[in-house]
Amino acid sequence: MSTEDLRDYSLHDLFRMEVEGQRQVLTDGLLVLERSPSAAAELEACMRAAHSLKGAARIVGLSAAVGVAHSMEDCLVEAQHGRLTLGNDAIDVLLRGVDLLSRIADTPTQEADHWSQEDTPEVDHFRTALAAALDAGDAGEPTAIPAAAAIEATAADAPAAVTGTGKHDAETDAEERVLRVTARSLNRMLGLAGESLVESRWVDPFIRSLGRLKRLQQETAHTLDRLNDAWSAHPSDHVSMAILAEARARIAECQRLFGDQVGQLELFDRRSASVAHRLYDEALASHMRPFADGTRGFKRMVRDLARELGKEARLEIAGEATQVDRDVLGKLEAPLGHLLRNAVDHGIESPVARLAAGKHVEGVIRLEAHHVSGLLEITVSDDGQGIDIERVRAATVARGLADEATAQRFTEAEVLEFLFLPGFTIKDVVTQISGRGVGLDAVQNMVKQLRGGVRLSSRHGQGARFHLHLPLTTSVVRTLVVDIGGEPYAFPLAHIVCTAMLPRDDVQLLEGRQHFQLNGHRVGLVGARQVMDGTESASAPEQLCIIVVGDRTRGHEYGLAVDRFRGVCELVVQPLDPRLGKIKDISAGALLDDGTPLLIVDVDDLIRSVERLASTGHLTRLRYDDDAEAVARKRVLVVDDSLTVRELERKLIESGGYAVEVAVDGVDGWNAVRLGQFDLVVTDIDMPRMDGIELVALIKKDPRLRTLPVMIVSYKDREEDRRRGLDAGADFYLTKGSFHDEALLQAVIDLIGEAAA
Known part of the structure; x- marks a missing residue:
């Protein structure tokens, strides 16, 4: 769901949605912890989910949910530190706690008064049951799966191998045996095979260029032949004729050697391409089931x-x-x-x-x-x-x-x-x-x-x-390659409605938005440069290259103005490094035949970006030389892993007239701030993948971003927490208890001034 879809939801609705998402994280994590009580990643994920729900519940005023989430968080933190082990009984109670949080969240707003107090019978019963489960021995040795059971489970999960008794059967087993390979390794191998396939194509244009050079040599030799014939008919200088004969002999020798080398290169090209194709086919086969x-x-x-x-x-x-x-x-x-x-x-x-x-x-x-x-x-x-x-x-x-x-x-x-x-x-x-x-x-x-x-x-x-x-596979995709801002991008053909060359005079203006007519209906016109990198060309050309994407029946169809069309190309998809997180509007990377890297556009995400720009009033028109400069609003980036907190901050800041974008954690925020242009960053501290302190430090160490104001908004209101944030480089520290007054908006105004640039 896009940010704009959440605009009209109440805080209670947002909390309900957040519980729905975090419930799955907690349930999956607790089921893993039941088998592996010391699994660090699951403990961390569950603890963060409980912590996030506790903060969200505090904002909404559901003290009962705060109490449940707080007890769960304390239990998980103790398990993280090794002071207790989560046994079966404790997991049962924690799962009931997840159900209780869902029950609280699903209560209609008008009936939620019962949950405004922390000491409800349901919460007391949950805490008592959790304490009893822990006191009953769950703080002892971890519950382990017997080795034999673990072996049986592994055998059950693995495909059955062929068995035999003779030598021939043993050899067959060796060839057909099943090995465990992680999906990550498999994807890397497939990616390398794809790169090998692309690299193998480089030799072919090189051979063609050598062929042109060979033809030029032949033409030069023919010219010398004609000159020699002319001199033979009218001999005048025997020395020149001797030099010419020697030049012809050397050119002939060069042609012979050159032809031999080109032949060897062509043979190498065929062998290299064959090996690359076989390697890719084998890698692709290992990706199949x-x-x-x-x-x-x-x-x-x-x-x-x-x-x-x-x-x-x-x-x-x-x-x-x-x-x-x-x-x-x-x-x-x-x-x-x-x-x-x-x-x-x-x-x-x-x-x-x-x-x-x-x-x-x-x-x-x-x-x-x-x-x-x-x-x-x-x-x-x-x-x-x-x-x-x-x-x-x-x-x-x-x-x-x-x-x-x-x-x-x-x-x-x-x-x-x-x-x-x-x-x-x-x-x-x-x-x-x-x-x-x-x-x-x-x-x-x-x-x-x-x-x-x-x-x-x-x-x-x-x-x-x-x-x-x-x-057959998602690793190869047919795309339309275009230029946007001097860089190549690929749009999957399956997500393109059509393309068009649009005369500039056919662009119409309606309520401040640019449109054009396509098959009898109006399509919104958007500059691809603004969506992809936040910039805009100085002036639009007379003929616009348009890619139409979206779904007209649902009112989400847009025409993207790109710099130029390069053509249709089949690309080997190269997944991006997962440490980058989700990159806005991008799904993967690829290499062109000449080795040029490019990005494959996530069209659905791009459409959401267009809608976000439109709803915040930040979508600009394609401008011409005679356009007047528009007054831009100042832009604020809100970074918080809590859906409830994130939306509340966005609404408060937007009420002051600012354009607001959001990021779901520190990595997402770092990607956004590097690729976009913002006047202020507002960030939480406790977030997965990268916390707010790390984000502030990265911003302040970057020469281009160090002057960008950063405000920390956190539940942590101790003096040492405040000092830690300010020492990292934050320009302002605000506690989330100030949400219900104008403190947040006033702090934004104090840091960057009024909304109009």
Whole structure:
């Protein structure tokens, strides 16, 4: 959810959303700690989550939640320091504490008075249970998994290896044995293989340039031949003719040697390219998993669901050995589950209806996967009743999506497309299984994220069939390469609506925003330079290079003005170093054929950045030489890992007329402050990955940023905490207890003046 989507939420709503996110962190971490009580990373993550919820609850005034989170935090800190070990009983109570926090957060605002006091029966019961669990022996030795059980678990997790007794079987085992390789190592190997593939392409243009040089030598030799023929016809200078003959002989020798070397270089090029391709193919193969790994549990699900509905059905799976990129496979489980549930619920008839139709009483659903033309094709089909086209057509009219006359003109394929719309359903009754119209919408969205497509066909009385076409891997992407601010960027083709060359005179101005007409509708115009690096060209050219991105049906379509189009290119995706965190508007990197590095744009993130600029009033127009200078608002960056605190600070500062951007932790804040232009940074201290003190120190050590004012806003109000922040270079230290007055906004004004630049 973007920052602007949170603008109208109350503090209680924001706290509820924060608890929802942190609940998963706590639950996952506690389940790990149940098996490994001393796992440092999980202890740290759980402690930070509890600390964040405690601060957020204090702001909202839910003292009961403060008490629960504080007790959890104390317990986790003690475990971090080795003064107690979290046993099973303690984990049980902590998980109940997570449930209690969710219960408090889910209480409607008007009914939340009960939780405004810390000493409620629920909180007292939680503290008593936690103390009892710890006193019962959980502070003793860590609960360990027996070695034998650990070995069995490891064996169960690993794919079964082939076993044999003879020498031949042993050799086969050696070749086919299963080794454990971390995903991180696998990604690195795939990245290096991709770099090798790109580097192998460098020799080809070099060979072509040598070929041109060879042709130039040949032309020079031909010129000398003609000159020699002329002198032979009219001999006048025997010395010159001798020199010319010697030059011709040397050129001929150079051509011979040059030809030999070019031939050797071409041979090397072919061998290098072959090795690089084989290396990349092998690395890519190690990144793949059999389709069966993503279908476990589907057969049981189909069987149980059919019995629940009073039907009989079985699932057949074909192509279980088909290799699929593990990242693609991981995202297929939810959409395939939707399609299988739909097949059972909507497609397969009751036993009586099947017998009446001359079918076997047991319905068959088939799930197939195979490779076709470099793509992964997945088919989900059933032998049920098919889709009632006329019923879908009638539902289209009933929901106001088309009038009767228009609906009758739709082809069968066009009618079936309506089933993928959000909220569209032909069922009259909503059940736990279906009827809400979200299943096929979710399928299509996931397929789009994977840069694929989905197609539906149906035959009355014979069943329906879904065809999913997906890339074999997410490590290679087809893109449009463009220049923005003198740097190359790549836009995935799957996320581009269209491109256009737009005359400058076709740009229209409406309510201060620039637009242009595209196929009869208005599209907002945005300068890509401002979104990507915060700058703008001095003047726009007469012909604008436009990339249209977004979704018109949802009102999120924009035209990005880039400097120039370079062309379509297939790139090997190079994941960015995870220590960089999430880089704004960027998903990955890549190398062009000539070795030039470039960044691949995260189009969804870029659209959110455009909307953020628009909502804060900081989106500027493409300017021409005759434009007047606009008055810019001063920009403030708010850095805090608590959603509740972050949004409260943003609202308070924006009320003073400032343009505010937010960052979710220290690393995100450091990336933002390096890449953007801000007049002030407001930061918390306790944050994951990089705390506020480190962030302040980095800013003040940077020659370009050292004059940037920084304000620390923290719960820590001790004098030593204040001194630590100011010693790091902070210009102001404010405690979060001052949120409910104008102290924060006044401090901003004191540091950088009024909002207008």
